[in-house]
Amino acid sequence: MTIAELICFGNELLIGKTVNTNAHWIGKRLIMLGINLRRITTVEDTIDQMIASIQEGLARQPDILITTGGMGTTFDDMTLNALAKATGKESKLNQKALEMIQKRLDYLNEEKGADIKLTDERKQMAMLPENAEPLKNTAGSAPGVFQIFEGIKIFSLPGVPKEMKAIFDNEITQRIASDSEKEYHERSLVVKGVPESELAAAITPIRKQFPTVYIKTHPKSAISNKALTTEVEIHLTILATQDESKKLKRAEEQLISVIEQIEGLQHQKPVITRLFND
Numbered sequence: 001m002t003i004a005e006l007i008c009f010g011n012e013l014l015i016g017k018t019v020n021t022n023a024h025w026i027g028k029r030l031i032m033l034g035i036n037l038r039r040i041t042t043v044e045d046t047i048d049q050m051i052a053s054i055q056e057g058l059a060r061q062p063d064i065l066i067t068t069g070g071m072g073t074t075f076d077d078m079t080l081n082a083l084a085k086a087t088g089k090e091s092k093l094n095q096k097a098l099e100m101i102q103k104r105l106d107y108l109n110e111e112k113g114a115d116i117k118l119t120d121e122r123k124q125m126a127m128l129p130e131n132a133e134p135l136k137n138t139a140g141s142a143p144g145v146f147q148i149f150e151g152i153k154i155f156s157l158p159g160v161p162k163e164m165k166a167i168f169d170n171e172i173t174q175r176i177a178s179d180s181e182k183e184y185h186e187r188s189l190v191v192k193g194v195p196e197s198e199l200a201a202a203i204t205p206i207r208k209q210f211p212t213v214y215i216k217t218h219p220k221s222a223i224s225n226k227a228l229t230t231e232v233e234i235h236l237t238i239l240a241t242q243d244e245s246k247k248l249k250r251a252e253e254q255l256i257s258v259i260e261q262i263e264g265l266q267h268q269k270p271v272i273t274r275l276f277n278d
Helices: 021-032 047-059 079-087 095-111 120-126 161-176 196-209 246-259
Strands: 003-009 036-043 064-068 091-093 127-129 133-135 144-149 152-157 183-192 214-219 231-240 271-277
Touching: 003 021, 003 047, 021 036, 021 064, 021 161, 036 047, 047 064, 047 079, 064 161, 079 091, 079 127, 079 144, 079 152, 095 120, 095 133, 120 127, 127 144, 133 161, 144 161, 152 161, 183 246, 196 214, 196 231, 196 246, 231 246, 246 271
Parallel strands: 003 036, 003 064, 064 152
Antiparallel strands: 091 127, 133 144, 144 152, 183 231, 183 271, 214 231
C-alpha cells in the first residue's frame, strides 16, 4: 500500500482564522489515486517547528510527503528554507524556478496591466533545496517543489487553494498515479428505523469476515415532540486491487441481509436505501 503524509504550515490554521480546506481536498484526491493518507499535521510558522515536522515525517518513511503553505514572499514563508535544512541540502537559486516566476510576472504586467518587479523577495521563491525540481504554477507566482529524499517523494505546494490545486492536478498527479496498484471503491447505505447501537451488533461480524473493508456508521437521528426518527448512513470503503474490490460488494450484500432481519423502532422493518455504488 502506498502511504502519504501531509504537513500544513500556517498559524492561521491553528488559531481558527482559516479552515484547512486544503487537507480535505488533498485527502480526497489521494484516496481516489489509491494512496492512503496516514497522517495530517498542522504546524506553526516557525523555522524550528517546520524543520522538526518535516524530519519527523521523513523518519516515519512514507512513500510520499506533501507540505502546503509557506511558499510566498512574506516573513513567515519559510518552507523552502525548512526543506533544505531538514534534508541537509544547500539552498540555491534555481534558474528554472526563477524563469517561471518571471514569466508569471510578465503575464500579469502585459495581460493584466500590472506593474510588478522581480524583487529580491520574489527571488526567494526560487531558492530551492539543491537538486529539487520546480513545479509549474499556472494559477500564481510561487512554483511548487519536488524532491526525492532517501526514496521518499516530497512535494511542497503553496497554501492558496487555487494554486495548490493547479499544481497538484497538473504536476503531482502524473508523478504519483502509478505508485499504487490499488484503487479506492466505496458504497453507501442509509438505514431508517434502526438505532446505531443496534446496527453495531449487525456490523461486527461483517467487519470480522471482511477485515479489508472499512465500515463506518454516521448517525442522523432526531428527536421531536411527536416521535423519535432515526437514520444512519453506513459507508463501506476498500483500497484494493480490482479482484480484491469484489469483497466490498459481498460485504454490502451480507450487511443488507442481516439488517433486514432486525426489528426496528415501533416494530417496523428497517428501510434501506443505497445512496451510491462505485
